[in-house]
Amino acid sequence: MSTEYQHASGDHCGSASLRNLADYYEWGFDEASCFGLGAGIGFSYSEAGPASRMIMGRSAHLETAFFENLGIPVVQKDDQPKQTAWAALESHLESGPVMCFVDLFYLPYFGSDTHFGPHTVVVIDIEGDAVTISDSEFPEPQTVSRATFDDAWSSDHGFWPLERRWLAVENPAPTVATDTATLAAVELAAGTMLDGEGGLGSGGVAGIRAFADDLPAWTRFDDVQWTARFAYQNIERRGTGGGAFRRLHADFLDTLGTDAGLDAEVSERMRRIADDWTVLGEVLRAVSETDDAAERTDRLAEASDLASDLADREEALFAELASVV
Template identity: 35%
Template sequence: MALADRYDHQPGVHCGAAALRNVTAHYGLTYSEAACFGIGGGPAFVLYEDPDEPWVRVRTSPTWLERAFFERTGIPHLFREGDDFETAWDNATARVDDGDPVILFLDPAPLDYVPDDPSHVPPHTAVMIGYDDERVHLSDGAAESTVEISRETLAAAWSDDRYLPLRNEYLVVTRGRATADDTDAAAAGLRQAATYMLDPLQVKRDARGPGEEGVPALQSFADYLGAWPDLPEPARPVSAARRSIDEHGEGAAFRSLYADALAELGRSTGLGQALADRMERVADEWRTVAGLLDEILAAEDPGPSRFEEAGSLVGDIADREEAVFETLADELGEVRTD
């Protein structure tokens, strides 16, 4: 099997941020997972309409995080999508032959090593580090060690039309050096997160879905939760929402990871520790919501009041997140749409 030499797999909290940390480390660059998440513009909140279900799905991190990270750090890279499988395969494997790990954007549903995650809204990020005629060797932050999948599984995961289109997308570093100032990159990522959560239409990036985004989506999600008892199978959307909040085991809609990003990147951008502490308290509230959803799932008949309680908690979170991001925007000055 051809392998990208000296690649060091490390698991992480967020599949994309972990991939960024691991890939940049391969080129001798030092970014923590939290810094990658913050520079990339995390976190997010997006509602997706699923044509096969009478309820919305939730994503709590940006679909553009990896591309935005490379753009802001100025690390030369190539992003490509839309090729047929054979062309994308030939291009990606040629880069592995040259020793370059290749970031892939996948539908997680066909990936049987991703545990119990059918509700994970694509794309899921993994890194191709090796291959042969029949198998692909992946570094995935959601897994403790590297994994192998068949070429057929890759083909099924790499292109999909479920409710969020994927077209054999990949990203590869073309020169392993940062050309932008790290402080500028950090400030740009933090600014975009504030802009996106407060006024998502001002951010010229595609969340790949027609649903609501940012704090307005959080407020709508609170209303959805309160109405779910009227659905024929309310446990299904509750279970999906629970897994979205706890995606890859973080347990707090990636708000704890973002608190770490605010603490680390804040030291170079003039932010105080208080803002990171406030976000960590928001993460604790997300954990409370996750626990309440667990109780609803375990109850034989939870009753509408438990759903209303969960919706009220999410509404409170929306208010708290709005206040945090307003403070972030104020402290960083002019809000940009990059």
Template identity: 35%
Template sequence: MMEGCAVKHVVKGFEHVPGVHCGSTALADVLRFYGLPLDEAACFGLGSGLDFIYVESDQLSPTRFFNGRTPSLEPTLFQHLGLDVDWNRSETFPWSAIRQYVARDIPVFVLTDLYYLDYYKTKTHFSLHGVLVVGFDDERGVCLTADTDREGIQETSIESLRLAMSSTEGAVPLSYPWFAVEAFPEVDLSRAARRAIARTASRMVSPPDASTGIPAMERFVEGLPDWGELADWKWAARFGYQVIERRGTGGGAFRAMYARFLSEAQSRFGVEELRELQASWRMERIAGGWRELGKEFRRISEGQQPKFAAAAVLARELLEQERQFFQDLYCRFVPGP
């Protein structure tokens, strides 16, 4: 049969292992597919997944949005492994290209707004949700996906995928982002881990603008006492709890997952500098602080009064801990001029 002629196809040999976070689960699935079994935390860390993003906009819901990971996780992991990979973006739905890769038994990464994926049945828009396209059925007009903690393969209509990949309703507008990795060479995981840690430290300490990293945390902390004046203060608090403890973070605003990566980088990948810095222990402590902040946001959201004072104190303590932690990583792993 000629390439692309099949009306129904699933990538041969692909196995989905459910995980916690969408991007790192997809990465672990693909690396396993190509014979490099790494756990989800290792994939998250090797992709420099940790970050802090803060957005204020009356056009969004909620009007105050933060997240603990970077949008560039997925291609960055492959870049650290030595491949020139990045998101493809376009003005038109690239289904033909995606379908051709899948027909050749190559899983395809896509970013979506999960609101539009048929199997979520949610009323909440959440963009930057990564899934793998691993099959299609032309006769029924559906594509098959592997998605985070869901067992087995999911179905959504091709039209729903089009809407999900082009959504403008989430915090970040999408323009049909996707990429595929056909194979990769043997890798030096110690070198990749050092590159990944250096990139995370640089992005936190010296980001390109004040919407990310420590500067974004500073804006978040300074603005938090005034959240009580927002018309949507209850939803902003509830969403804050969700992006710390739920929504695929693994707990502690992704910091618990990053702590596990740091432990693995030290013990398995040979990054001995982390031992002296007590890096995994310190990051786990920071993750615990974020868990406490998440609980406080939840209490606020379930109350009748917008009391953000205690949350502001917890957030400021976390800011100081993260500032010192990432400065220490930066000094150890980022080369001087």
């Protein structure tokens, strides 16, 4: 069963795109539920990106894990020759919308001078040279040329390779009960945070600790203000839903998690953690806005203490979750 595709904006590109597909296929999930069902929470700290150091608060597997946990068959490809990828995209559009992963730098409606990808969008139509995109950052669908979309779709810049990656639903009927999928997602998220995730630099709680330990030494970077600003943006802006994606995860735990039998206190603890990520983000924003070297040093030390405390609290919370699912 499907309805006419209805575009809607949201907090995060990946979870909002999944929410829009959930509406289209009538699965009945809000955005936070989609984020949680995809075990979207994560953490990485690496040298990749447009600044000397980059943090990211979500996992790489959000979009695929959502479908795996619910038992929804999909087909996905990347690194196909250009003509093959475009033919596959157009073919799958005949039966439904297709999720694609792009670098927003090349999308003119963003007007961004910073490479940032993968940014998750849903392609809903191709007519002639026009590609119509459901981009959750905007209230209405956007249209770009084929050449422009291909530049974004095949960009060499990204936290992980883009390579004209696409994902399409094969059979929209979930084969796993929501409670079962919820507990599987909670288990995967706990494992990601406690054990890390390959391919994204330092991962999980260990990544938060590496970030905390390194923060005081950010004064050595020529772009220390931009590095701090970009970190702040990746905590509070750039589609995180606030609190380094922790607020989305708290909402998921409060709804589907509680429905699946998890203690309501878990979501409350996650929400307090999200609030303190917001506090940390504000400290980093202050670092980015001051020209006083001594103040930057003090603020980075403060940020380090906050991040270290968050690492301890997240380790305790995810260890508890791992023990009950």
